[in-house]
Amino acid sequence: MRPPLLRRVALATALASGTPLAAQEAPAPAPEALAVTASSELRQRAEALGAAIAGSIPYDRYFAPSFRAAIPEAAFRQVRDQLTGGLGKPTRLEALVARTPHVADFRLGFERGTAVGQIVVDPAAPHLVTGLRITGSEPREAPEASVQAVVDAIRALPGATGFALARLEDGGPVHLVAHDSATPLAIGSTFKLVILAELVRATAAGERGWDDTVALDGSPLPGGGYTGRPAGTHVSLRELATQMISVSDNSATDILLRALGRDRVEAMLPVIGIRDARGRNTPFLGTLEAFKLKGVEGGALGQRWEAADIDGRRALLDGAVAQAPVSTIPASLFQDRKPIRIATIEWFASADDLLRVMDWLRRNTEGPAGADARAVLSRNPGIAPANAARWDWVGYKGGSEPGVVNMTLLMRARSGGWVAMAASWNNPQAAIDEARFIALINKAAALSAP
Incomplete structure (x- = not known):
């Protein structure tokens, strides 16, 4: 299940499919015969990516206006929280391979794994990030031998x-x-x-x-x-x-x-x-129905669900749940990472x-x-x-x-x-x-x- 309103990509999904954070597509790779060196601006932004993911750099001081228009900060936080919730805090940039002076593939280390992707910076000052795509993430290999x-x-x-x-x-x-x-x-x-x-x-x-x-x-x-x-x-x-x-x-x-x-x-x-x-x-249940049962009125709908039989639950879905506006689901639902009624509404x-x-x-x-x-x-x-x-x-x-x-x-x-x-x-x-x-x-x- 995923939080309401904002698209949240599970870590398990990210192992094999790209998390869509790109606000600008990168150009094709340079021919292999030509050596490509990352510009100092690109390297600087890549080195600071961990800090941007950790939230210690203001969103508008790292990402360009074009990126912020395509990827609102709230949506970025959802993916960021999913990555750090599973992999821990970012640690260091492990690798940076330039495609052009302002586009590069990266490998970013975390406490419990790694993430790979691509970063694009604006060639013009102040060289903010115009594109970022997380293309995969992997936890550290488990040590178990059987x-x-x-x-x-x-x-x-x-x-x-x-x-x-x-x-x-x-x-x-x-x-x-x-x-x-x-x-x-x-x-x-x-x-x-x-x-x-x-x-x-x-x-x-x-x-x-x-x-x-x-x-x-x-x-x-x-x-x-x-x-x-x-x-x-x-x-x-x-x-x-x-x-x-x-x-x-x-x-x-x-x-x-x-x-x-x-x-x-x-x-x-x-x-x-x-x-x-x-x-x-x-x-x-549909997903929106589950979010409403867990979140509306502090879980009051969920309490009614738990007390009802099957016919009562159907009536609740057709009535109070259907009528509750999406806006009544708290934006903070799931943000504190505390389980909510997982034994009854799931x-x-x-x-x-x-x-x-x-x-x-x-x-x-x-x-x-x-x-x-x-x-x-x-x-x-x-x-x-x-x-x-x-x-x-x-x-x-x-x-x-x-x-x-x-x-x-x-x-x-x-x-x-x-x-x-x-x-x-x-x-x-x-x-x-x-x-x-x-x-x-x-x-x-x-x-x-x-």
Whole structure:
């Protein structure tokens, strides 16, 4: 799940897809035959990037007006907080490779990992930054030497955890290693796999087409790429699904949920293997609804949700929740990194449930007809490129909010065999160490490759 109004890119996503902070595209690299040296202005700004990310340099004294117009400071802070929340404080510039005297690729060290990207400075004084793109981030490699050691480390984390690694066979998933894998936990944006599954079912049945379009109707949306688009804009189901899965776009998610129908998405829960289908997952929430339940009136709507049965919750969604303006969600929601009602207002699945979900997606996307869905699922592999390269194909969805993180993977070995892995960590008492968790799942993905 992501905070309202502002697009927030999860650290797990950033491992494989660029965080869109660029306000100016860089020119093409210079020919290799020509030596390129970074200007002193470029090097100075790159050396100060860590301080800019840490917030010790005023935004308007580091970034040019053109950048600030494209990327408001509040949006920059969201990405900055996500990076530092997972990787710790910036430490030093580790590498700078010039493309032109005023454009360079960089590698920036953090306490618990690194980030890579590209920086562009204005050739004219005062040489402010006109472009910045974070193209990837990686936590420090976990020291564990076996999958079992990874599982033991996950078991030792504070709060509740679940993990399962399984070989996918004709009869279903067969555990290779597991820890508390049958207990449902909050999974954050991994719930979006259920919406994808309904789209896969509907397209396979001929009820929908990947290139069918949805006309935006002006309904309120959470933060994302479609929030500011005018009513009447047409967007394809393919584009919405791709954005929902690859960068966890909340606005795309809520549009797709409405287009496919909440009732149909709920009907898919038991079909794809989520055992607690009629419990905490019904009614099946959209992201904006969840934000309202957690944030409006200090959580008063959430209290009503917790006290209601399924019919009462549906009435609440159709009434008070739908009527609450987006502006009533506090801008500070999630800013303090304290978990909010993660045991009651979330989406829930066990590690075993998620193995079954990925197995259903695997079986229902075989052959040419499934190419569209697999392209969506594999757009962001969720793990570091070196670890993904150990596999022939990787599909992924993860999710997080304060106190919650999940990573779920579907992987095909070069030999053709399939493996699925799902891991969750919930801590209602404190924010979790996402970088540590991501490092552990990366290590498990690397170690489990044949």
